[in-house]
Amino acid sequence: MLEPRRGLHRILGQAARCATSWWLICTAWAVEPWHDSIQVDPSFPYYRDRSTHSVAAELRANGYRTLRYLVTSEQHINTALVAACRQIGLRVCYGTFGNGSYATRDLPAGWEAWRMRLRDPFARAPDYTYLCMNHPEYRRWKKAQIVQTLQRITFDGLEIVECFWPAFRGPESPLYGCLCAHCVAAFRREFPDEPGVPNFDDPAHPSHFKTNRALYARWQEFRARSVASFLDEIINGPGGVRRRFPKLPVAIWGIAADVPAPVITLRAWEGIDGALLVSTVRPDLYVLQTDWPDWMKPDLPPDYPLRYKPFVEAIRATGSRVPIQLQTDIGSAENCRRGRAWLRACELAARRAGMNAGVTAYEYHLSRDIYESPPRPVTANARSSVITLVFNKRLDAVRAADPAHYRPSSGEVLSAKVDGNLVELTVSGRPDSITVSGLADDPTRRLFKNHPPATMPKPIKLAVRWN
Ligand SMILES: [Zn+2]
Missing domain, CATH: 3.20.20.80 (Glycosidases)
Known part of the structure; x- marks a missing residue:
């Protein structure tokens, strides 16, 4: 059984980790x-x-x-x-x-x-x-x-x-x-x-x-x-x-x-x-x-x-x-x-x-x-009446084209167009944020096929950046 870590040990451990990180940063060549x-x-x-x-x-x-x-x-x-x-x-x-x-x-x-x-x-x-x-x-x-x-x-x-x-x-x-x-x-x-x-x-x-x-x-x-x-x-x-x-x-x-x-x-x-x-x-x-x-x-x-x-x-x-x-x-x-x-x-x-x-x-x-991480929206940039969502991975295009998966802070989503990991939402109004839920990735595009799709476990809200 491991000995419980007391406060000082934890601090010393953190200090050692910081020193290691700094040493790595200083010696790492970009x-x-x-x-x-x-x-x-x-x-x-x-x-x-x-x-x-x-x-x-x-x-x-x-x-x-x-x-x-x-x-x-x-x-x-x-x-x-x-x-x-x-x-x-x-x-x-x-x-x-x-x-x-x-x-x-x-x-x-x-x-x-x-x-x-x-x-x-x-x-x-x-x-x-x-x-x-x-x-x-x-x-x-x-x-x-x-x-x-x-x-x-x-x-x-x-x-x-x-x-x-x-x-x-x-x-x-x-x-x-x-x-x-x-x-x-x-x-x-x-x-x-x-x-x-x-x-x-x-x-x-x-x-x-x-x-x-x-x-x-x-x-x-x-x-x-x-x-x-x-x-x-x-x-x-x-x-x-x-x-x-x-x-x-x-x-x-x-x-x-x-x-x-x-x-x-x-x-x-x-x-x-x-x-x-x-x-x-x-x-x-x-x-x-x-x-x-x-x-x-x-x-x-x-x-x-x-x-x-x-x-x-x-x-x-x-x-x-x-x-x-x-x-x-x-x-x-x-x-x-x-x-x-x-x-x-x-x-x-x-x-x-x-x-x-x-x-x-x-x-x-x-x-x-690509097999296990759920889809996650990373950025939401908007121009005119279109919000472009960038995801971390390729989406199930059928599911992601359903406007019901996107809830803007104001107005409504009129349509959703999917391109790999990108979704273009045409919206009414000028929402400050958008909440995305229920999306899955596309398991048919993986090298090994016998693995289930990865789905979003909970809704994710992110701020919309208007240009
Ligand atoms: Zn030869």
Whole structure:
């Protein structure tokens, strides 16, 4: 049983918490434009059949200042959403995948030659095609694709995500790669005195990775350097991002997992060497992606970033002061849905672990709050005879279109028009306040469907601001 807290203990506890908060505020770096950001993939149904303005308004109503647009097809970027966000003062960063593509239809003829060769040639990542970061034509094409996208659309930042080599568990995984002809040739050029790349299939082979440890160490070095040179070429190389857009903030991603000897192990398995990456590429932000075996733990505690401290220390040991941020997943699997309270606790732990740029997450609408938090009106702005209510989430459009759910302090509601999380009320008179009751969210727009709608438990009254 816990000892009851007496007055002095409580005060001391509060003082300690205040000191901790101040310490966190003083050491927290507001890294623009990555501060208070959330990843969004607008191809999900949650964002469809509503205006782009309503999506932007919902993100802002939830306190976010930056949308990190995770682009799965450069040919289908929702430019209207980018414009709508920037119009209301949100920043928008462009995120693109480095080690492959979700949209092979975007790739030019002959792209099949860019495929990574995995240890099991028939193994595939679901919906995703790994492309070799050592293939010179893929590098050239990827650099041009990013530059052209930045020329076409105004963004506030760029991040290149997932430049690891597959895969978690390293050579034990059938997805381990890349073992293509370009990688083999490049390794031979770099280490001409070696007999070739390690063997990963035959334990009796003299070059087997468990037998010839020196060869395997050089192979690990080669993979880590390959990632660094891929990113360096795109960001700092001729015709690259910094030459064309010298003021654009650039972030790159590494990866982290709670495994024994984490820094060495992840470098061996996935070729990510954070210290090498930040010293070579000199990004404006380094993001530690949570590897899937960790975020898929149903009971993942929010303080798990503390286990990632060695990844931060490895970078700081080089003298680098690059801002570091944690990226986590808040609901790609049904039993791993996490809400804002969990995310806040995770943010505090990440900062304690030295990730001074806090936390960002994949992806906004996967949050547990989209399943459980009741709808709540956040603002009521009025002009002429129309009051626009901004809610914290997407509403059940049929229910929200019924004027009976809105009671103005004077006059009456003549009609209600619903757009995602926005409701436009046409009113008679000029009410000072409006009381909203009985609304529900729209469970059909969630990723996982077998959860009931969240309904308002009690009426909420808010002041109307007339313009
Ligand atoms: Zn390759």
